[in-house]
Amino acid sequence: MKARYKYRIYPNQIQITKLNQLFGCCRYVWNQSLAHCNHLYANRGKKPSYTDLTKQFITRAKKELLWLKDVASTPLQQSLKDLDQAYRNFFDSCSGKRKGIKVKPPKFKTRNSRQAARFVGANYKISQDKIYLPKVGKIKIVWSRELPTKPSSVSIIKDSAGRYFASFVVENSPESLPKTENYIGIDLGISTFATLSNGEKILAPKPLQKNLKKLAKFQRKLARTEVGSKRRHRCRLRVAKLHAKVKDIRTDFLHKLSTDLIRKYDTIVLEDLFAKHSEGKVSGMIKNRKLAKAINDLGRRKFRTLTEAKCEKYGKEFRVISRWEPTSQKCSCCGFKGGKKELNVREWTCLSCGAHHDRDINAAVNILEVVQPKTKVKTVKETYFRKSDSAITF
Structure with missing residues (x-):
């Protein structure tokens, strides 16, 4: 079974600026893709695939918007995957495939609410008291408990109160x-x-x-x-x-x-x-x-x-x-x-x-x-x- 382990991190001022830039880019990709999906679905009755969104809002957008190149590409891709999963959950809930409480369609993100960016694979490294993120640097982390296994992904989170966290997803065996x-x-x-x-x-x-x-x-x-x-x-x-x-x-x-x-x-x-x-x-x-x-x-x-x-x-x-x-x-x-x-x-x-x-x-x-x-x-x-x-x- 999968479990989340959440830890407090303490970035310095330079790293805070880079993280805010990363959150802003992820938010831009999400909002632009969501607006495009809503417009296309209203006119043609279908949603573009994840591959089409990646080509349009990451690959092509980087040629015009150079500031998208200043951040890591993995969190941008994960934002589009999250959007695709959100739409899939919404459609499955409407058709009855997904049981439980009705799922609402995805919403636009704002800068004052909770911000998150996810890194997967080998795009990050964990050391004794720091965590390395590409194009951000080594951030101080407080390990309140040990990770049971090697994590598959990490989400960098900034809550509404301005606190920063690192949330790891690990495969945890039943005890x-x-x-x-x-x-x-x-x-x-x-x-x-x-x-x-x-x-x-x-x-x-x-x-x-x-x-x-x-x-x-x-x-x-x-x-x-x-x-x-x-x-x-x-x-x-x-x-x-x-x-x-x-x-x-x-x-x-x-x-x-x-x-x-x-x-x-x-x-x-x-x-x-x-x-x-x-x-x-x-x-x-x-x-x-x-x-x-x-x-x-x-x-x-x-x-x-x-x-x-x-x-x-x-x-x-x-x-x-x-x-x-x-x-x-x-x-x-x-x-x-x-x-x-x-x-x-x-x-x-x-x-x-x-x-x-x-x-x-x-x-x-x-x-x-x-x-x-x-x-x-x-x-x-x-x-x-x-x-x-x-x-x-x-």
């Missing part, structure tokens, strides 16, 4: 962790990020909520600046750095949580909140203006992606159940369905057996029971209902 014979069901919430079927509740850091006032202040200053001015660029960079900080905090939390679950449990069960062929439950909840900001601050889609990928890497089992399962309505003790409950109802008592439930813990137990034999959950239930309502311990 195995010791078997624990433990199973867990996870109910994802809003006030509590995740509730496990063993009664443990995990709170999210919610970095966006903690930085809302600072973000609003920066955005107000950005709105008052003149378009195209240097002050606007500084204000935009300040907003981007704050967003990058929020993203890093959230990603760090999700990585640590998913890794901890993989080490402790052999089977992880989640509710399928993200439908593949239609609008998922989360997409519908985001339309609620009162919940959208809180849900987006959690990163639940990222959590599922990381957990599923790590289960595949370390030989653990990842299962999802249908989002139409009545996990919040059914009693985990007797199976009685008490009907739909409002979000403000956090605890309830079963009308059939009289058991008092915590809403999230009961839902997590029901999620696990869908895929796991009930005999394995019996010990958890007995422990749960022997405790008093005032102090529930696992």
